Amino acid sequence: MCATPAKPSLRRHGGYEWLYVLTGAIVLTLGTTTTRVRASEAAEFDTRIPHAMTSADHDAAAEVLALFSTSGEQLHVRQC
Numbered sequence: 007m008c009a010t011p012a013k014p015s016l017r018r019h020g021g022y023e024w025l026y027v028l029t030g031a032i033v034l035t036l037g038t039t040t041t042r043v044r045a046s047e048a049a050e051f052d053t054r055i056p057h058a059m060t061s062a063d064h065d066a067a068a069e070v071l072a073l074f075s076t077s078g079e080q081l082h083v084r085q086c
Contacts, residue, residue, distance in 0.1 A: 014058035014059070014060050016037075017056065017057060017058065018055060018056045018057065019054070020053065020054060021052075021054075022050070022052055022075040023051055023053050023057075023073070023075075024049075024050040024072070025043075025048065025070050025071065025072040025073070026047075026070070027044060027045050027047055027048075027070055028045065029068060030061060030062065030066055030068030030069060031043065031045065031061075031068055032060065032061060032070060033060050033061075033062050034059045035056075035057060035058045036051050036055050037055050037056055042062055044062075053074075
C-alpha cells in the first residue's frame, strides 16, 4: 500500500477496454472526466483516450475484471 496516494499518470494506447468492478470502487479518469465506478458497475472506453484508474478508497483494494481488445492487451501496473 502507498504511504501517500499519488495522482496516477494518464496512459493511452491502441485498443478498447471493458471493465467490471467486482468489489469496492475505483476512480476512473478518461481525459478530463473523472468518474467513480462502484461494485456491480461497468465501464467501456477507447484506450486511445488518456486514462487511469485507482482504488476509490486508498485504505482498501478494489477488484476489477478487465477485458481488452487484441490491440489493447497491455496491462498497467501501478507501483508505490
